[in-house]
Amino acid sequence: MTTISILVSVAGILSVTAQAETPVERGHYLVEGVLTCGNCHSPRGPGGVIDSTKLYSGGPQTWDEPTFTVRGANITPDAASGIGKWSDDDIKKALSEGIRPSGGPLAPIMPYGFYKIFTTGDLEAIVAYLRSVPAVSNAVQPPIYKAALHVDTPPGADKPMTEADLRDPVRHGFYLVTVAHCMECHTPRVNDRLDFANLGKGGQTFRGPWGETMSRNITSHPEKGIGAWSDDDIKRAITQGIRKDGSHLKPPMGFAWYARMTDADLGDIVAYLRTVPARE
Structure with missing residues (x-):
């Protein structure tokens, strides 16, 4: 089989796979x-x-x-x-x-x-x-x-994203983080409004059956945030609620829901989080 034939075959498989998702x-x-x-x-x-x-x-x-x-x-x-x-x-x-x-x-x-x-x-x-x-x-x-x-609407999220945007891993990660409304909890509030100048810094307090918990810093800061975490560390925190040091995060973060995400989508989320400016 020629290289062109292989590429055509692979393209056909990818097309069928994409069409299979209703x-x-x-x-x-x-x-x-x-x-x-x-x-x-x-x-x-x-x-x-x-x-x-x-x-x-x-x-x-x-x-x-x-x-x-x-x-x-x-x-x-x-x-x-x-x-x-x-x-x-x-x-x-x-x-x-x-x-x-x-x-x-x-x-x-x-x-x-x-x-x-x-x-x-x-x-x-x-x-x-x-x-x-x-x-x-x-x-x-x-x-x-x-x-x-x-x-509150995050900067850059005020209009529908295009399919072309989603082909870029970082842009796709931004899209997923936005619709998952991660920054709704992981951004501090000032006078009951999200302080997007400190996007991802954390600091909000949540109370529920789990007791009291505070949203974490998910910026790229190497000490206060997740800048020193590996890709797998970040994925594990999202899907299992386990920090880099092995300790457990508390709800209300929906670990069990996020565990259903594909590894490819989680990878794009990580790629985007790496670009969030460090805050401490």
Whole structure:
């Protein structure tokens, strides 16, 4: 077989492989892996374990903030208590703009400021997957809004990324880190707004069944951050919650969800994190 024939054969295999992933499969990978949607939108049983029989039917946690009080919504196709009556465009608008079909806002605890970067294909895949999950009847208390809402969008993430951008490992890593809203937790807040001048520095405090934990510095700083960590150290922290020194990280970081990500995607995330300016 000639070199040209081999290349043509390999290209054909890659094409078939790429075509084999349906929108529902891509949406499943995003929703149940990268985006960790179930972390906030699923009920939990004893010990905080997610109830797999009622996935996406509404979370148990209530966020009582100065500007809003909300719980994770029912995002199953249930017509009465979920999003079964929403159109595809309604769901896409909620994801990328934080606007309900009624025209009202979503609370920014839903990180739609980080979702403006979604490609058209990924938005459609998420919708396709959410249409496919079992409908669960579970009425969640309606949101209460107390003041004007502020939405944070990371620099460079204010518009959809192109497919061409995603072919670059660092740009693709930035895309994945953004839609996974990593910097929502790993960036300090000043006056309840994310301080993107210190992107990745950490410092936010989170309280839950695990006790109290503080988000870590994930910049390239060699001592305060992860600059001295190997690629495998970083991947292990993301997917298993284990630091370089072998100690364990605490929730709410969704290690079990991120463990479903491909090694290639994790590699691109690492490539991007290496470029985040060191902060201490």
